[in-house]
Amino acid sequence: MAIVGSSATALGLRMPRPRSGARKRKRAARRAARLFAYTLVLAVFLLPLWSMVATALSSATSKLGSMDLIPNGLTTANLSSAWHFGIGRGLANSLIMEGVGLTLQLTVSALAAYALARKKFRGAALVMVAIMATMMMPEEVIAIPLYLIIGKIPNPVTGGTLLDSYGGLILPLVGWALPIYILTGFMKRIPMELEEAARVDGAGELRIFLRIILPLCKPALGTCAVFGFLMIWDQYLLPLLVIQTPSMNPLTVVVTSLQSSQELGDGVKLAAATILMVPSVLFYLALQRYFERGVLSGSIKG
């Protein structure tokens, strides 16, 4: 008898059995229990986020700590006061970080992965070990010395150092082992024949990289893009140390610099947090397929 692979068999809950009245009742009870569990999941994981949006859209009179499930007098008052307190500038800074940082991160990682996956050379194993070793020195652990080093690197634009500049905010995020690891694994599985054929046709190294290898890596690049986006979007400790000019802070720092007050309630702060939430949720929903693919490899090696 075929057992159709589904949640039911994985759970081991439902097996084909002769039907009777008692079984039917049992089934109905199970169905009800499942529906209850689904509701509970939504209430626990989605409702808090929804209440944040609803409170952010309420008129700015709610008591401190009270949250709405239905916007209380739908207004954008909280959003516009959040905007007034510099959220717009923070959003722009975060988007600049994403635009420049993610582009650089993906470019640098793809180049490195190409060498590691497609070339055999003396020292390749050592390079791989060095790159993997950086996973043991994440930003949080080396934040303080990293901040000091950023203060030593000259900034060609201002003449000062990278402290308090976009460069100091973005450049430390470019080298990341995870996308190199994912892309190297993926590129290794592209057959050499494709490359050989192009080489016979006279294609140069850069051409092979750009025209053959990169287009085939699109799914892996998608995975890396989602992980990279979230990693940059989440940045908090480093900007806290590196940036002194308030107008250069990314959105995360601006959100926590807003204070709740008795008069405004939590509305403004939650409006700011909502603005912080929306782009990453949209980005995730757009690239969800790639993300789910990467979770397994990413979680194990990240």
Next chain:
Amino acid sequence: MALPTGVREDATSSRTPPTTGAASGGRRRAAPPFRGSRRGGHPFLPWLFLAPALVFFAVFRFWPTAWGIYLSFFHVRPYLGNQWIGFGNFTRAFSDADLHSAVWHSLIDATASVAGSVFLGFCLALLLEGPARHLRILRTAAFLPVVVAMVAVAELWNSLLFPGQYGAVNSILSDIGLGPLPFLSSPHSSLATVIGVQIWKAAPYDMLIFVAGLAGIDEHLYEAAAIDGAHAFQRLRYVTLPSLKPITTIVLTLGVIRGLRVFTEIYVLTNGGPAGSSQTIVPYDYLQATTNNDIGYASAISALLLFATIVLTLLVRWWRAKVED
């Protein structure tokens, strides 16, 4: 005969080469591995491609790491010059009661939040695994906390867990007869509350890992178990759990190592308080470097944390290699 689930596709397709069946193992082995004399095969070429990454890693990872270790032997004094104090910062760290409690909190936080989110993630995966459309939608909805920035999550729960009776969670609790809880505002419950928030954010991620793991279990195992008369719980105990054991140990151990370096949630939710009851290593380190302006001591704490991370990672690797043999 098993239906190919969407998750199964997702889990395996990244492992498949992106070409149409041309990549059988045999053919790959037949291809010439590398010919240095060929066009484009110059020995410097790989290094040209690697150079940008290596520069970024050298400047922003290895240099700070080395610099931090170096500074941890100094009393760092701006403008006055650094003063060599040998292991002074380290002996201070070993007798610093505040650091000890921070380390202790970090250990509790890391193990409890990872154990909690793995357990909850496993339960969620059992509930929501499957190819059906409504399950996919539910999984996506439950997954959203993962992608929301930690700062937004922390601010949200700061409001939801408002300690007074008007607080959103407290008003629900009093509806079912549980008095208002102090949550983050009491030294007895602050760390536990932070752990709860971390579990809320991390459990759906673990769910996705387990969903992929469940989809990868051979259906025949369930079939065989069913024929042998195993009931639901026995199938869970003797088929599902053993199949997921490798992935679970990896998620658990690496999660704990990662959990030792949390900063944002502590800093935003409690800032280590009240009265240091939720202070952990990295926020304490940050406090030493900024408020107390003691860079040397902060560097020593970072160096110790780095050392612990490396030792733990190597231990896990060694242990996994031993188990897998």
